[in-house]
Amino acid sequence: MANYKLVFTGPVGAGKTTAIITLSDIAPIGTDASATDMTANRKPQTTVAMDYGMMKINATERIHLYGTPGQERFDFMWEILSEGGIGLVLMLDNSRSTAFQDLHFFLTAFKDFIQGRGVVIGITHMDSHPTPTINEYHAQLQGTGLNPPIFEVDARNRADMLTLIKSLLYSIDPGLEEHV
């Protein structure tokens, strides 16, 4: 049986760890450490290696949730993430002045991963920072060949995260059907 996984990425403080905690059936295995100088002024806890969580689908099957560290050194875990990865969840923090640069940086860094898989984008902290708007993110992607779901989410909100993941599945396979 294949070992399927979802990969969560994005800049420091975007809500990757929180999103995995929100979705995971098990207490996630975090690797948060006190922030280095680089991030100390932003938040007290930052992820230095990988986050891991898991959702049970049925008695035998699971979906694994991996979060990359937010400090731009994920090349070393490339192999792990690629195998069985079904899609990328890019979390972006709307309060960062570099939000659009972040968008392009991560889409470029994960270009090969996205190819043949799916990608969705969750914009966090819109409660405190309503701009830029979702429309402006879409406008950023004009001409890039990508037109993924981009939703306002709060990483702490399970309904938001579930909606985001559902859209990922539908964008990978529009033919999926709900059997409710």
Next chain:
Amino acid sequence: MMSITSPDKLHPILIGLSHISERSAAAIETLLRSSTQCQALIVAAHEAEILILDLDAGNPRALWLEFRQRFPTQPVIVLSLAEQHLAEVVWVKKPVKPTLLLEAITLVSKQIQRITPIQPVASTPINQITPVNKAQNKPNKEVSNLAAEPAVIAPITISNPAKTKSKPAPQTRDVTQAMDDEINHNTFGNRPDFDPGSKEIPAHVFYDPHVMLQGLLTDTLKVARADGKSRVIEGVLAVILVIPDPPGWVMTQASTQRIRAISVMHMANMQDTRVRELIEHEHLTLLPKIPLENFLWLISLSAARGRVPLGTDLHAPIKLERWPNFTRLEAIPHAMRISALWLTQAMSLLDTAAHLHIPQRYVFAFYSAANAIGIASIITTSTGSKNLVATHSTSHSGKPVANKQDAPKERSSFLGKLLNRLMRD
């Protein structure tokens, strides 16, 4: 059928809810909205002409006393499991049957109307009218009898006429189930699909946004965007401030329920509607702020009720510009599947319903809302309508993908299982 209007006949009757759960409130609101006999609006309790009180929300006696202290004069409809004999009260047994509740509202509305001519002072408190005390012995008095009574409000029991004599039989459907169906029906209509092959398209699949709040708002927005000045819409049973600054905002005190109710009304019935410029330093700017997109989505979805704007070509392919911001928009069944499909290939409204095996009204509802916020439109081709057009190459994220490493079938079945796991949540 009796029809409900406010005494002055210009406005819908204003209904307030007291101690009604959010879920039931939503159900009652959609029930009112859907009713053809009823022009009624849910408003804040202190603005209401008629109040509906759930007496099972606490100790009935204490609740009643507290209620009458707060609202000594308003006509009231009481909902409860146990029969109630309260003066000046119309009682509806729970679980509430939608038809009986409408009947109760109709009855009380009529009473208000009949009182008005007898007491020329419009503000005559209802509690000054002598209740018919004897009537308490006949709680099961028929509605028709009461209509013949003089201008008084007596305790009345509204119950299923077939069951008035004996104890009511156990209800087969409970109120929430019945009301859930009502909500679904009323947001999306309940018309069956029509045959896509038939030459004639039934008129009932269309609605006219221009005669509704949706049209008024779109027109107001155009004017506001042209000169960059905020506008205030008044006289639509709510004050709506329209702010053109990108991306566009709406400010209003009105609840979602109230906005939904206003959205289905014909603006022609609103005699005092006016649009004016915002006066500087007006206090309106303290009202709750809603992104324009979310507001437009809500009112167009409510107005459409499973239909499409007049003039929409049901056979022409649709183009969807981008995914709607689904986490912040009123839900529409199957909207994600439709989005994923339209971003992969343009397809007509009728073909979409057939292709996804879903009722046409959901496709129509989704199109109407997405069209209102400017992200979905008809593709007009010089060669006429074609049903299938590949979308521009830039929207490839929706393409079904076959991952080289995985057996596509196994992965696809896994995605299906994962989706259903998420749906169960």
